Amino acid sequence: MDKNAIEFIGEHHISSNSQTPLRKDAFDKSDDEKIKNIQQHFAKIMEELGLDITDDSLSGTPYRVAKMYVKELFYGLNPIARPTISTFSNKYNYKKILVEQDIEINSSCEHHFLPIVGKAHIGYIPKERVIGLSKINRLVDYYAHRPQVQERLCTQILEDLQNTLNTQDVIVVITAKHLCVSSRGIKDKESFTTSIEYGGVFQNQNERNEFFTILKCPDI
Numbered sequence: 094m095d096k097n098a099i100e101f102i103g104e105h106h107i108s109s110n111s112q113t114p115l116r117k118d119a120f121d122k123s124d125d126e127k128i129k130n131i132q133q134h135f136a137k138i139m140e141e142l143g144l145d146i147t148d149d150s151l152s153g154t155p156y157r158v159a160k161m162y163v164k165e166l167f168y169g170l171n172p173i174a175r176p177t178i179s180t181f182s183n184k185y186n187y188k189k190i191l192v193e194q195d196i197e198i199n200s201s202c203e204h205h206f207l208p209i210v211g212k213a214h215i216g217y218i219p220k221e222r223v224i225g226l227s228k229i230n231r232l233v234d235y236y237a238h239r240p241q242v243q244e245r246l247c248t249q250i251l252e253d254l255q256n257t258l259n260t261q262d263v264i265v266v267i268t269a270k271h272l273c274v275s276s277r278g279i280k281d282k283e284s285f286t287t288s289i290e291y292g293g294v295f296q297n298q299n300e301r302n303e304f305f306t307i308l309k310c311p312d313i
């Protein structure tokens with residue numbers, strides 16, 4: 094790909110697919126092997142930048158970055174890391190909207206490997222099954238911890254919840270700041286990005302409005 098196309102995709106944050114583009118051999122290597130290899134590659138990047146990595150302050154950086162990538166920032170690449178989400182029968186027969194809001198988003202832009210920081214707000218209308226509320230937060234955390242595009246993050250959370258809850262009646266809104274917009278390029282510190290995905294009854298404006306009214310509820 095030529096350099097203009099590379100810049101274009103980055104500036105416009107274009108994603109090609111709702112699935113994270115993974116190699117077939119993505120998980121053939123162990124985490125320890127990956128950390129060892131990334132450590133070596135990152136040391137080379139630092140050297141190319143002219144840094145003396147024998148300095149006490151820098152010598153541990155390649156290992157720290159490698160471990161942070163594999164075990165923390167991008168742990169959600171590996172499907173094994175998906176939280177186990179048990180569902181429970183909807184004993185109360187609760188059939189109205191349920192909203193979990195202000196769920197923290199700590200993700201990374203896949204075009205620049207810089208942080209995406211924000212909040213997710215999720216609503217669903219239970220059918221036969223419900224899930225523990227904290228499990229929604231864990232699911233968001235899992236999909237956020239990959240190199241991401243905000244729209245894809247929204248879609249991945251929506252589709253997983255729809256499958257898990259066995260209903261299309263789910264809505265996901267994410268508002269987030271992208272450091273690749275605030276700290277480089279246009280350097281806009283104030284703007285933020287909102288993405289929204291929904292299915293089922295949330296295709297009706299009334300249901301969407303109810304969800305947005307709850308998000309704005311002054312008593313919370």
Ligand SMILES: [Zn+2]
Nearest residue numbers: 202204205273
């Ligand atoms: Zn970016």
